[in-house]
Amino acid sequence: MPRNAIIFHGTGANPDVVWLPWLGRRLTERGYAVQIPHYPDINVEPIATFLPKVLANHRFDEHTVLVGHSGGAALLLALLEHIDVTVPQAILVAGYCTRPNTSDEPVLQEQYDWAAIKAHVRDLYFVNSRVDPYGCDEQQGRAMFERLGGTQIVRDDGHFGDYDQPYDTFELLDKLID
Helix, strand or coil: CCEEEEEECCCCCCCCCCCHHHHHHHHHHCCEEEECCCCCCCCCCCHHHHHHHHHHHCCCCCCEEEEEECHHHHHHHHHHHHCCCCEEEEEEECCCCCCCCCCCCCCCCCCCCHHHHHHCEEEEEEEEECCCCCCCEHHHHHHHHHHHCCEEEEECCCCCCECCECCCCCHHHHHHCC
Protein backbone atom coordinates (compact mmCIF):
# COMPACT_ATOMS: atom_id res chain seq x y z
CA MET A 1 0.00 0.00 0.00
CA PRO A 2 1.21 3.54 -0.70
CA ARG A 3 2.39 5.46 2.32
CA ASN A 4 1.23 9.03 2.82
CA ALA A 5 2.62 11.91 4.84
CA ILE A 6 0.92 15.19 5.66
CA ILE A 7 3.15 17.91 7.10
CA PHE A 8 1.44 20.91 8.73
CA HIS A 9 3.22 24.26 9.11
CA GLY A 10 2.81 26.47 12.13
CA THR A 11 1.11 29.77 12.88
CA GLY A 12 1.86 32.48 10.33
CA ALA A 13 4.03 30.10 8.30
CA ASN A 14 3.71 28.31 4.97
CA PRO A 15 4.89 25.08 3.27
CA ASP A 16 8.18 26.66 2.16
CA VAL A 17 9.62 27.49 5.59
CA VAL A 18 12.26 25.86 7.75
CA TRP A 19 12.64 22.06 7.36
CA LEU A 20 9.24 21.36 5.81
CA PRO A 21 10.35 21.31 2.12
CA TRP A 22 13.45 19.27 3.02
CA LEU A 23 11.41 16.67 4.93
CA GLY A 24 8.89 16.53 2.09
CA ARG A 25 11.69 15.77 -0.40
CA ARG A 26 13.23 13.13 1.88
CA LEU A 27 9.93 11.33 2.35
CA THR A 28 9.12 11.53 -1.38
CA GLU A 29 12.50 9.91 -2.11
CA ARG A 30 11.50 7.14 0.32
CA GLY A 31 8.27 6.46 -1.55
CA TYR A 32 5.78 8.56 0.39
CA ALA A 33 3.05 10.60 -1.27
CA VAL A 34 3.63 13.90 0.57
CA GLN A 35 1.29 16.81 1.15
CA ILE A 36 2.43 20.05 2.74
CA PRO A 37 -0.75 22.12 2.60
CA HIS A 38 -0.89 25.88 3.06
CA TYR A 39 -3.32 26.91 5.76
CA PRO A 40 -2.94 30.66 6.38
CA ASP A 41 -5.84 30.51 8.86
CA ILE A 42 -4.18 27.96 11.12
CA ASN A 43 -4.37 29.33 14.67
CA VAL A 44 -6.34 32.33 13.37
CA GLU A 45 -9.72 30.75 12.67
CA PRO A 46 -11.28 28.97 15.68
CA ILE A 47 -10.63 25.22 15.65
CA ALA A 48 -14.38 24.46 15.66
CA THR A 49 -14.78 25.90 12.15
CA PHE A 50 -11.21 25.31 10.92
CA LEU A 51 -10.98 21.58 11.73
CA PRO A 52 -13.85 20.46 9.44
CA LYS A 53 -12.10 22.16 6.49
CA VAL A 54 -8.83 20.34 7.20
CA LEU A 55 -10.61 17.02 7.67
CA ALA A 56 -12.43 17.50 4.34
CA ASN A 57 -9.21 18.39 2.47
CA HIS A 58 -7.26 15.24 3.32
CA ARG A 59 -7.63 11.48 3.38
CA PHE A 60 -6.45 9.78 6.54
CA ASP A 61 -5.86 6.03 6.61
CA GLU A 62 -3.71 3.37 8.24
CA HIS A 63 -0.78 4.44 5.99
CA THR A 64 -0.84 8.17 6.82
CA VAL A 65 1.98 9.74 8.84
CA LEU A 66 1.24 13.13 10.37
CA VAL A 67 3.85 15.76 11.20
CA GLY A 68 3.11 19.19 12.66
CA HIS A 69 5.25 22.14 13.70
CA SER A 70 4.10 24.51 16.46
CA GLY A 71 0.50 25.52 15.66
CA GLY A 72 0.46 22.64 13.16
CA ALA A 73 1.40 20.26 15.97
CA ALA A 74 -1.42 21.61 18.14
CA LEU A 75 -3.74 21.03 15.16
CA LEU A 76 -2.70 17.36 15.14
CA LEU A 77 -4.33 16.86 18.55
CA ALA A 78 -7.73 17.88 17.17
CA LEU A 79 -7.18 15.89 13.96
CA LEU A 80 -6.26 12.75 15.86
CA GLU A 81 -9.29 13.13 18.11
CA HIS A 82 -11.69 13.42 15.17
CA ILE A 83 -10.42 11.00 12.50
CA ASP A 84 -11.98 7.57 12.35
CA VAL A 85 -8.87 5.49 11.64
CA THR A 86 -5.60 4.71 13.43
CA VAL A 87 -2.59 6.27 11.73
CA PRO A 88 0.84 4.68 12.19
CA GLN A 89 2.69 7.79 13.39
CA ALA A 90 2.24 11.37 14.47
CA ILE A 91 5.13 13.68 15.32
CA LEU A 92 4.43 16.94 17.14
CA VAL A 93 7.38 19.34 16.87
CA ALA A 94 7.23 22.28 19.33
CA GLY A 95 3.67 21.18 20.05
CA TYR A 96 1.44 22.26 22.89
CA CYS A 97 -1.94 21.41 24.39
CA THR A 98 -2.53 24.51 26.55
CA ARG A 99 -1.76 28.17 25.92
CA PRO A 100 2.05 28.34 25.84
CA ASN A 101 2.15 32.15 26.19
CA THR A 102 -0.22 35.13 26.41
CA SER A 103 -1.32 34.98 22.76
CA ASP A 104 -4.74 33.75 21.74
CA GLU A 105 -4.55 30.15 20.55
CA PRO A 106 -7.68 29.46 18.46
CA VAL A 107 -6.08 26.18 17.27
CA LEU A 108 -6.59 24.71 20.74
CA GLN A 109 -9.80 23.00 21.81
CA GLU A 110 -11.13 23.82 25.27
CA GLN A 111 -10.77 20.15 26.17
CA TYR A 112 -9.59 16.96 24.51
CA ASP A 113 -10.76 13.38 24.45
CA TRP A 114 -7.32 11.98 25.23
CA ALA A 115 -8.50 8.37 24.89
CA ALA A 116 -9.77 9.05 21.36
CA ILE A 117 -6.50 10.73 20.39
CA LYS A 118 -4.49 7.80 21.77
CA ALA A 119 -6.74 5.30 19.96
CA HIS A 120 -6.12 6.98 16.59
CA VAL A 121 -2.31 6.81 16.49
CA ARG A 122 0.07 3.89 17.00
CA ASP A 123 3.37 5.75 17.56
CA LEU A 124 3.35 9.26 18.94
CA TYR A 125 6.39 11.52 19.28
CA PHE A 126 6.69 14.86 21.06
CA VAL A 127 9.79 16.86 20.11
CA ASN A 128 10.19 19.94 22.29
CA SER A 129 12.97 22.26 23.36
CA ARG A 130 13.85 23.54 26.80
CA VAL A 131 14.55 26.96 25.27
CA ASP A 132 11.50 27.59 23.05
CA PRO A 133 10.88 31.36 22.75
CA TYR A 134 7.10 30.87 22.48
CA GLY A 135 6.68 28.52 25.44
CA CYS A 136 6.16 25.39 23.27
CA ASP A 137 8.68 23.78 25.57
CA GLU A 138 9.39 20.46 27.23
CA GLN A 139 6.67 21.07 29.84
CA GLN A 140 4.12 21.23 27.02
CA GLY A 141 5.57 18.02 25.58
CA ARG A 142 5.45 16.41 29.02
CA ALA A 143 1.78 17.38 29.50
CA MET A 144 0.87 15.60 26.25
CA PHE A 145 3.15 12.64 26.97
CA GLU A 146 1.58 12.11 30.40
CA ARG A 147 -1.90 11.99 28.85
CA LEU A 148 -1.06 10.02 25.70
CA GLY A 149 2.15 8.05 26.22
CA GLY A 150 4.45 7.76 23.25
CA THR A 151 7.97 9.13 23.17
CA GLN A 152 9.11 12.54 24.36
CA ILE A 153 12.32 13.96 22.93
CA VAL A 154 13.75 17.07 24.58
CA ARG A 155 16.45 19.20 23.01
CA ASP A 156 17.91 22.66 23.51
CA ASP A 157 17.08 23.86 20.03
CA GLY A 158 14.78 26.88 20.15
CA HIS A 159 11.58 26.56 18.13
CA PHE A 160 13.12 24.10 15.63
CA GLY A 161 13.01 26.84 13.03
CA ASP A 162 11.58 30.34 12.92
CA TYR A 163 12.00 33.64 11.09
CA ASP A 164 15.18 34.23 13.09
CA GLN A 165 16.25 30.59 13.47
CA PRO A 166 17.29 28.95 10.19
CA TYR A 167 16.52 25.24 10.32
CA ASP A 168 16.73 23.89 6.79
CA THR A 169 17.08 20.21 7.67
CA PHE A 170 15.87 18.05 10.55
CA GLU A 171 17.60 14.67 10.40
CA LEU A 172 15.87 13.44 13.56
CA LEU A 173 12.46 13.53 11.87
CA ASP A 174 13.74 11.59 8.86
CA LYS A 175 15.01 8.93 11.28
CA LEU A 176 11.81 8.79 13.34
CA ILE A 177 9.47 8.23 10.39
CA ASP A 178 9.18 4.55 9.43
